[in-house]
Amino acid sequence: LFAQGAEFLKGVVAMDGLPPADRIETCFAGRSNVGKSSLINALTGRKGLARASNTPGRTQEINYFTLTDDHYLVDLPGYGFANAPVAVVEKWQKLLKSYLSGRPTLRRAFVLVDHRHGVKPVDDQIMTLLDRSAVPFQVVMTKADKVKAAEREKILDQVRAALQTHPAAFPELVVTSSEKGDGIATLRAIINSLV
Numbered sequence: 001l002f003a004q005g006a007e008f009l010k011g012v013v014a015m016d017g018l019p020p021a022d023r024i025e026t027c028f029a030g031r032s033n034v035g036k037s038s039l040i041n042a043l044t045g046r047k048g049l050a051r052a053s054n055t056p057g058r059t060q061e062i063n064y065f066t067l068t069d070d071h072y073l074v075d076l077p078g079y080g081f082a083n084a085p086v087a088v089v090e091k092w093q094k095l096l097k098s099y100l101s102g103r104p105t106l107r108r109a110f111v112l113v114d115h116r117h118g119v120k121p122v123d124d125q126i127m128t129l130l131d132r133s134a135v136p137f138q139v140v141m142t143k144a145d146k147v148k149a150a151e152r153e154k155i156l157d158q159v160r161a162a163l164q165t166h167p168a169a170f171p172e173l174v175v176t177s178s179e180k181g182d183g184i185a186t187l188r189a190i191i192n193s194l195v
């Protein structure tokens with residue numbers, strides 16, 4: 001899947017802007033600054049591909065990338081921004097709900113969790129939304145290189161405990177560092193296995 005190279009397709013602000021549901025898709029969700037763009041760039045091997053999502057004004061868009069004729073990668077807007085106006089947050093929550101519950105070709109969501117911080121309340125809210133939308137999801141730990149080896153297991157245990165309350169969660173965690181390349185091949189293999 002990743003051999004052909006990914007291309008940015010479009011940014012979507014409303015359900016009627018979604019591309020036709022003619023292939024399967026995988027989406028990526030996470031708090032702003034969790035390392036989502038870096039991870040998508042590492043996965044696709046294309047520096048700067050997912051930069052658009054960080055440009056002011058584009059942060060509320062669902063960004064579609066074409067992986068192949070059979071697969072879209074979908075970059076959901078980052079959540080948990082401290083200073084966003086209530087109206088903006090509500091608008092994107094509405095779009096997110098519609099997207100998650102109304103996209104039959106969505107095979108799996110990856111919820112990115114900063115390895116230094118573990119699952120925060122706002123991550124837990126997204127997981128609950130995924131449960132309710134019956135979208136299977138898997139947690140991807142980011143920035144693992146920033147955590148001391150001795151502390152890693154403790155945080156992973158916190159994440160595993162948090163996942164117990166989420167029926168849509170896969171128990172296996174994927175531990176990554178976009179900086180060092182750890183876990184990237186594993187995540188690619190998981191995405192490749194989705195059909």
Ligand code: GDP
Pocket residue numbers: 030031032033034035036037038039054078142143144145146176177178179180
């Ligand atoms: P996004 O807002 O979720 O798209 O986050 P970005 O991908 O823009 O990353 C936010 C910050 O974290 C940037 O300064 C990145 O360089 C840094 N970052 C992202 N991934 C890693 C990682 O694996 N290791 C380290 N050390 N820093 C990272």
